[in-house]
Amino acid sequence: MRNLSKLTVLLASASVLAACAPSARVQSAAVADLTAAVAPAIPPAPPVIQAAPVSALVSQVAIPHTEFKLANGLTVIVHEDHKAPVVAVSTWYNVGSKDEPAGKTGFAHLFEHLMFNGSENLPGDYFTYLQQIGATDYNGTTWFDRTNYFETVPRGALERALFMESDRMGYLLGAIDQSKLDNQRGVVQNEKRQGDNRPGGLVDYEVLATLFPGAHPYHHDTIGSMADLDAATLATVKEWFIDKYGPNNAVLVLAGDINAAEARPLVEKYFGAIKPGPVNNPAQANVPTLPATKTIEMKDHVAAVELQRHWAVPGINSPQLAAIDLGGSILGGLASSRLDRILVRDEKLAVSVSAGLQVFQRIGLFEVSATVKPGVDPAVVDKRLDEIMADYLANGPTEEEVARAATQDVAGRIRGLETVGGFGGKAVALAEGKVFTGDSDFYKRSLNQYASVSAADVKAAMQQWLGRPAFKVNLVPGERPPYEEAKGGKAKGKDIPTKKTPRVMPAVAQTPPLDFPNVTHTTLSNGVQVHYAQRNAIPTTQVALSFDAGYSADAVSGRGLQNLTLNLLEEGAAGKTSQQIAEEEESLGAEVSASGSADRSTIILGALSANLSPSLDLLRDIVERPDFNAPDVDRVKTQTLTAISQAQKEPNSMAARALPALIYGENHPYATTGLGQVAAVTGFTPDNLKAFHSTWLRPDNMEIFVVSNLPLAELQPQLEQRFGTWTAPATPKGVKTFSAPPARPSAQRIYLIDRPGSPQSIIYGGQLTGINPYGEIVPYSGANEVLGGNFLSRINMDLRETKGWSYGVRSSIALNVNAVPYLINAPVQADKTGESIRALNNDLQIMLNKQGVTQEELTRLVSNNVDALPGRFETSGAVLAAMMANDLYRRPDNYYELLADKYRGLTRAGLDQALKTAVDPNGFSWVVVGDAKQVKPQLDKLGIPVEVIQPK
Structure with missing residues (x-):
C-alpha cells in the first residue's frame, strides 16, 4: 500500500489541506510575482444542460448505523443493508506506519502480513478459512494511519468470521514463530522490490524524506527499509503487537444483512474476553513548510520527462478539506481541468497532466505533474506550468468549475456506496470517519462541505497552501543508480513466551442460493438487441454498448487502430470539443469509458438516474458522431506513442507485449496487445479512424446492456430515441479472419x-x-x-x-x-x-x-x-x-x-x-x-x- 497517487478512500474521496503556512502577506506577494507573466485564462462557456444540483445528490446519501462500545474498549458500528445475504466485517486498528519509531520502519505492514499467517486456534493461512466460508472482497492493508482487515461473508458465516477476527486480535502471539517471521519478511521485501522496480518507483522515498524532517512521523514510507526489516526480531515484533493491537485501539464495523440487536451478543461472545492493551495515541504531526523551493532530477526507465511538484498540507480534519480537494480536481484532476485544457489540448506541450491531493489523518500530500510531450523542451513546460498555476492561484476557479468538480466527486461516492465492504463501501466510510476523526458520521459532514464550497473558498485555500515553496522532482529517462538490496542476514533473537488459549470455532450456517437478477431482452426499432436487469440499491444507471470488434479486428499492419479509435471518441463529437464533452460529463456526474478486449469494443456510461436523459444524449453524440479532427488525432497519437514507449520500459508490460506473438504466431489477430505497434500508430490518419468506426462501431454490430434502478418501461423509450434511429452505413460491417495458430511446442x-x-x-x-x-x-x-x-x-x-x-x-x-x-x-x-x-x-x-x-x-x-x-x-x-x-x-x-x-x-x-x-x-x-x-x-x-x- 505505498502508491502515492490520489488516494481512493471513500471518506474524503481525494484531498485535503490547511495549517502552518507562511503569512498571508508573504503568500500574496508570491502569487503576485508568479502571475505577472500570464493573463487570466478564461475557460470556454460550457454547454447549457439540466443537471441535478449537488445538494440534491448529497441528500440521497445516508448510512444509518448504531454504535456501541464493549467494556474492553472495542468500538462497534452496525449498519443494516438487506439487499444481499452478506455482511461486511471490517476491523480497523488505530496504528500505521506514522506510529513507528526509528529503527522499526515497516513494522506495521510486516505485522499486517503476520496476522494473516494463522492464530492460536486457526493454524495456517487465514485465506484458507476465508475461502472455506465463501468470503469475498477480503484482504488487509496498512497505510500511514491505520491497519485494517476486511471480508464480506455470507450471513450464515458471520459468527465464524467474528471468531476469526477476534482470534487474531486476542489470541495471535502463540502462533507466531521465527519461521513465519522470516517468511513474511521475505514476502514484504519482495513487495518492496516489486514497487521499486516500476518506473518512478523510487520517487516516493524522496518526496517523503524531503517534505518531512527526519523525526516527522510521515518521514518514511509504509513499506519500511530493507535494513529495518532485516533487523526485526521475534521479540520486537511481538512487543509491537502487544502495544498496538488491543480491542481498545480498534473499531469493528459490521455492514449488511445484520442489525444491532443481533450483532451485539455475537460481538460480546467473541471479543468481550479480550483484555485491553495500551491505548495508542496516534503520533501528532505538524505540517512543515519548506524554507525554499527545492528541485532534484531523478533518472529512471521512463519514456518522457515528468515534471512533478509536491507540497505537504494538512490532514482530514481541516475545514478546508473540500476546497482544496476540489481545487486540485479543477487544476488537474478532471478531464476538463485547467492543466489538461492548456498544456495538453490547446498548447500541446504535455501528453498528460494530473493534480490532486491524498488525505491522511495528520497531513495531506498534494501533487501536480506534467509528462512532457516528446520533442518539447522540458524547460518550456516547466515555465508554462508555473505560469498557469500562478494564474490559477491569483484568480481562482469559476463557480461552474466548482459545481462540476463537486458533482463528479459526489457521484463517485454514490457509486462507491453500493458495496457494503471491501476496499471502499459503507463499512470503509464509517470506519475511516471513526478512526481518523472520532465521528462515524464524518462522511455526511464531508459531503455537506462539498455541496456548499464556493469558488472563493477554493481560491483562498489554493493561495494559502500552493503559494508555499514546492519540492520539484524532474523524472527523466536514464539509468537508475544501483539498487539498495537487503543485507541478506535475518535478525534472530529471544522469543516472548506465550500461553495458548483454546477456543471452539463456531459452525457455519447454510448459505442461501444466489438469486441473480432477471434479465429481460427486447429490441429497438432498428434491430439492436437490449438486455436489461434492474437493481435498486443506488439511484444509478449503467449502459454498455458492446461491439463485435476488439483489438482482433485490427489488421496485422494496423495494430492499435481499435485502441486509437476508442480513445478519440470523447475528443470531439457532434461539433463539441473534447473540453466541452468533458465539462458536460462532469456537470452530469456521468462517466463514459471506452475499452477494448481481444473480442469486443465496449463503451460504458455510468449515469446518475436523475441525470439519465442528458447523459444518454451525450453518449449518443460520442458513439454515433465522433469528429476525428486532425489536431485531436495527432494529439492522441502522441499520447499513445508515449504510452507504447513507456510499456516498452515497464517490466510487466514488456512481458505482456512479447508473449502473444510467441504463442499465437506473429500474424494471428490475438498476437498483440491493445496499444498496438509504433509503426502502425504513427501512420494512422483521421480517415483510418473514420473507416474503423463505420466498419465496426455501428448499430448492426452492437448490443446494449443496461442495469438500472429505473424500470425498463421508462428506459426503453429513452434508448429508442438515442439508438433506435441509428442507421448502419451502406458498406458491409467488418469480418474478422482467424488463421490457425501454430502447434503447441513440444519443448519449453x-x-x-x-x-x-x-x-x-x-x-x-x-x-x-x-x-x-x-x-x-x-x-x-x-x-x-x-x-x-x-x-x-x-x-x-x-x-x-x-x-x-x-x-x-x-x-x-x-x-x-x-x-x-x-x-x-x-x-x-x-x-x-x-x-x-x-x-x-x-x-x-x-x-x-x-x-x-x-x-x-x-x-x-x-x-x-x-x-x-x-x-x-x-x-x-x-x-x-x-x-x-x-x-x-x-x-x-x-x-x-x-x-x-x-x-x-x-x-x-x-x-x-x-x-x-x-x-x-x-x-x-x-x-x-x-x-x-x-x-x-x-x-x-x-x-x-x-x-x-x-x-x-
Whole structure:
C-alpha cells in the first residue's frame, strides 16, 4: 500500500489541506510575482444542460448505523443493508506506519502480513478459512494511519468470521514463530522490490524524506527499509503487537444483512474476553513548510520527462478539506481541468497532466505533474506550468468549475456506496470517519462541505497552501543508480513466551442460493438487441454498448487502430470539443469509458438516474458522431506513442507485449496487445479512424446492456430515441479472419528481455489450450484455481509463502472466443529467477503427474465458489459484466444460478483430467524480463534453450 497517487478512500474521496503556512502577506506577494507573466485564462462557456444540483445528490446519501462500545474498549458500528445475504466485517486498528519509531520502519505492514499467517486456534493461512466460508472482497492493508482487515461473508458465516477476527486480535502471539517471521519478511521485501522496480518507483522515498524532517512521523514510507526489516526480531515484533493491537485501539464495523440487536451478543461472545492493551495515541504531526523551493532530477526507465511538484498540507480534519480537494480536481484532476485544457489540448506541450491531493489523518500530500510531450523542451513546460498555476492561484476557479468538480466527486461516492465492504463501501466510510476523526458520521459532514464550497473558498485555500515553496522532482529517462538490496542476514533473537488459549470455532450456517437478477431482452426499432436487469440499491444507471470488434479486428499492419479509435471518441463529437464533452460529463456526474478486449469494443456510461436523459444524449453524440479532427488525432497519437514507449520500459508490460506473438504466431489477430505497434500508430490518419468506426462501431454490430434502478418501461423509450434511429452505413460491417495458430511446442523455451538494474524479474509463461470457450469451463477453471488461480494455489503458496521469493504468483485461463491460452505470471526476486522457473515446472509436474487435486483442495474449491456466489453480484457493475459474459460465451441468463450445482458435481479425477487435457508441462514459452547479467547465468543452468530478444 505505498502508491502515492490520489488516494481512493471513500471518506474524503481525494484531498485535503490547511495549517502552518507562511503569512498571508508573504503568500500574496508570491502569487503576485508568479502571475505577472500570464493573463487570466478564461475557460470556454460550457454547454447549457439540466443537471441535478449537488445538494440534491448529497441528500440521497445516508448510512444509518448504531454504535456501541464493549467494556474492553472495542468500538462497534452496525449498519443494516438487506439487499444481499452478506455482511461486511471490517476491523480497523488505530496504528500505521506514522506510529513507528526509528529503527522499526515497516513494522506495521510486516505485522499486517503476520496476522494473516494463522492464530492460536486457526493454524495456517487465514485465506484458507476465508475461502472455506465463501468470503469475498477480503484482504488487509496498512497505510500511514491505520491497519485494517476486511471480508464480506455470507450471513450464515458471520459468527465464524467474528471468531476469526477476534482470534487474531486476542489470541495471535502463540502462533507466531521465527519461521513465519522470516517468511513474511521475505514476502514484504519482495513487495518492496516489486514497487521499486516500476518506473518512478523510487520517487516516493524522496518526496517523503524531503517534505518531512527526519523525526516527522510521515518521514518514511509504509513499506519500511530493507535494513529495518532485516533487523526485526521475534521479540520486537511481538512487543509491537502487544502495544498496538488491543480491542481498545480498534473499531469493528459490521455492514449488511445484520442489525444491532443481533450483532451485539455475537460481538460480546467473541471479543468481550479480550483484555485491553495500551491505548495508542496516534503520533501528532505538524505540517512543515519548506524554507525554499527545492528541485532534484531523478533518472529512471521512463519514456518522457515528468515534471512533478509536491507540497505537504494538512490532514482530514481541516475545514478546508473540500476546497482544496476540489481545487486540485479543477487544476488537474478532471478531464476538463485547467492543466489538461492548456498544456495538453490547446498548447500541446504535455501528453498528460494530473493534480490532486491524498488525505491522511495528520497531513495531506498534494501533487501536480506534467509528462512532457516528446520533442518539447522540458524547460518550456516547466515555465508554462508555473505560469498557469500562478494564474490559477491569483484568480481562482469559476463557480461552474466548482459545481462540476463537486458533482463528479459526489457521484463517485454514490457509486462507491453500493458495496457494503471491501476496499471502499459503507463499512470503509464509517470506519475511516471513526478512526481518523472520532465521528462515524464524518462522511455526511464531508459531503455537506462539498455541496456548499464556493469558488472563493477554493481560491483562498489554493493561495494559502500552493503559494508555499514546492519540492520539484524532474523524472527523466536514464539509468537508475544501483539498487539498495537487503543485507541478506535475518535478525534472530529471544522469543516472548506465550500461553495458548483454546477456543471452539463456531459452525457455519447454510448459505442461501444466489438469486441473480432477471434479465429481460427486447429490441429497438432498428434491430439492436437490449438486455436489461434492474437493481435498486443506488439511484444509478449503467449502459454498455458492446461491439463485435476488439483489438482482433485490427489488421496485422494496423495494430492499435481499435485502441486509437476508442480513445478519440470523447475528443470531439457532434461539433463539441473534447473540453466541452468533458465539462458536460462532469456537470452530469456521468462517466463514459471506452475499452477494448481481444473480442469486443465496449463503451460504458455510468449515469446518475436523475441525470439519465442528458447523459444518454451525450453518449449518443460520442458513439454515433465522433469528429476525428486532425489536431485531436495527432494529439492522441502522441499520447499513445508515449504510452507504447513507456510499456516498452515497464517490466510487466514488456512481458505482456512479447508473449502473444510467441504463442499465437506473429500474424494471428490475438498476437498483440491493445496499444498496438509504433509503426502502425504513427501512420494512422483521421480517415483510418473514420473507416474503423463505420466498419465496426455501428448499430448492426452492437448490443446494449443496461442495469438500472429505473424500470425498463421508462428506459426503453429513452434508448429508442438515442439508438433506435441509428442507421448502419451502406458498406458491409467488418469480418474478422482467424488463421490457425501454430502447434503447441513440444519443448519449453525461454525468451529473455534485458532490463538492467532490475531488483526483480518478471516471469510470464503461456501456451495454447484446446479449451472451448462456449463449452463447460468449470472443470478447467476449478483445476486452475488449485494450481495457480488464487492466493492458496500451489504455485503461490510455494513461491510466496514457502520460499518467500515473490509477492504473488498467479495462473489464468484467458477465454478468448477463438483461441484460449493458459498463462502464468510470477514476479520474483532477481537472484531466484532460475530457481523459480525450476520450481514452477516442478509444481506443474507434481500436479499433472504425481499428486493431483487433493480432497482438501476440492472441498475448499467447492465451498469457496458456492458460498461466495451471493457476494459476487453486490454491485450493478458486477451484474453488467456477468450479463455481457453470458452473451459473449452463449450462456443462459441464469448461468450463475447454475454454478453451485456445477461446482458440487466436481470430482478430483475430473479436475485432474481437465488440467491434463488443457496443459502440457513441456508446452510453455517463458518470457523473462530482468537484468540479463544476473539472470542469464541462472537460466542457462536449467537445460532450457534461452534466446535474448528485444522489447516489442
